[in-house]
Amino acid sequence: MTARSVFPWRVFLFCVAVVAAPNVALSASRGDGDGDGDIDLIDFAWFQHCFTGSTGQPIAPGCAVMDFNDDSRIDTVDLAVFVGAQSGPGVIPPTRIDNGLIIGRVFHADTELPLADATITAVVYSAAADPPDLPPLSISSATGDFQYQTIPFDGSMTFLLRIRKPGFAENLRRVEVMAGRCWRVADAYLTPITPPVMVTVKDGGMLTDLSGDIELEIPPGALVQDSMVSVTQLPREQSLRTEPPQLVAGGIAGRYIDLAGVSGDATKIPATLRVPNTYNLPVGTKVRFGKVNHNTLEWFDLRDAFGGTGQPDPNFGIGIVKSKGDGSTCIEVEFDHFCSVCT
Incomplete structure (x- = not known):
């Protein structure tokens, strides 16, 4: 008894432009999370903790120091300034904090026609127990196409994509995606389940x-x-x-x-x-x-x-x-x- 799942083939699609660092005047303490007078890897860990992206969630206490352009969020614009402002020992690794985009198509396994209204969700791979789905979710269109936007993450992350529709057996896709980029997964074919x-x-x-x-x-x-x-x-x-x-x-x-x-x-x-x-x-x-x-x-x-x-x-x-x-x-x-x- 084996699962109906596939290790996806992948296509790089560079679909998000690199954000240029704006000309922002820095205060002496801006970016210095630990207050030791320099901006180094310790402060980079602080920045990762504070990152909000474009979610609109409030800045956590103590994180205003990372809001370089004072727009009440800590996102990729602030990251670009932060990397350019590093002054302490150690090198900030080349990284990016952003969402990833996973695209694909869903078909009916018997008719091979596009399947609409399938729900696409994801969890972080691999979870020891059966974890809840991460927000948000995506729904396949009348042509079977879907675009799933992941939660923001740093650098790269591996997700388990769950493609489901009531009355059908699920499809699973293991996807490693880089922040700010698109990944296409193999087409999903959902099989109607036998009535219980x-x-x-x-x-x-x-x-x-x-x-x-x-x-x-x-x-x-x-x-x-x-x-x-x-x-x-x-x-x-x-x-x-x-x-x-x-x-x-x-x-x-x-x-x-x-x-x-x-x-x-x-x-x-x-x-x-x-x-x-x-x-x-x-x-x-x-x-x-x-x-x-x-x-x-x-x-x-x-x-x-x-x-x-x-x-x-x-x-x-x-x-x-x-x-x-x-x-x-x-x-x-x-x-x-x-x-x-x-x-």
Whole structure:
């Protein structure tokens, strides 16, 4: 089970002009954050702390010393003056504090037509837990185009872009962008998710994707609470930040499956996932399954994801080709954890 996400190709677009330093008369203390009579790297750290950009937020206490042009904000104009005014030991590194701009397009994965009204948000990469989205957000247009403006940052920063629309599986993009510049990400193709089905703790359930090829069996008593669950196969294979290991001999490509809606990560009884044996592997062949963390875009072996629950079966968490009652074969894997930030 791997996430539908891609390491983006990048295009430099120099879309913000460099701000020239205005002719501003400096007072003896202007720019000297620590008051030691010079302007050095210590004061540069002070400037970074005080930076407001064009957000309109009030200047923090003690930061007026960095407002060189007295416009009640500390932005790239002040930075240009600050760099030119350095006098103390050490060299201010070439840097820039500004927003970044990320552009791209969103399409419907089935029809390949532009997809409007998708929401584009971002978090700082990589977050250990599932973090809230940063302000602001962007909405794709009728042509599928979007422009996402990041929060102000210093130099360069890596963001995880989340491209989402209700009723569709998300796309993720890891983007490293430089302040004051544009970055274009690979086109996003959002796949419609299978309508969710209520699975009760008492009865469990057998779920399939829209094609009927993928089966998820949740036994009675397995879930922590009743949940609306859906199973969706993501048809467009997308690479991860690091390539997953070879699943079986011969380098066979994997399938991408989204399991969504389970309330509570752990199951009291293992669930079973079955996928078609489209590779015609012999019965008994072992196939590695994995999960992808949606915050880091890293693949990790399903057996190592949570350490298991002490299952005595050495094959627990690894796929095995098995015969079905109709004479066909499938790849079957048992697991005892879902993951709120994994696919």
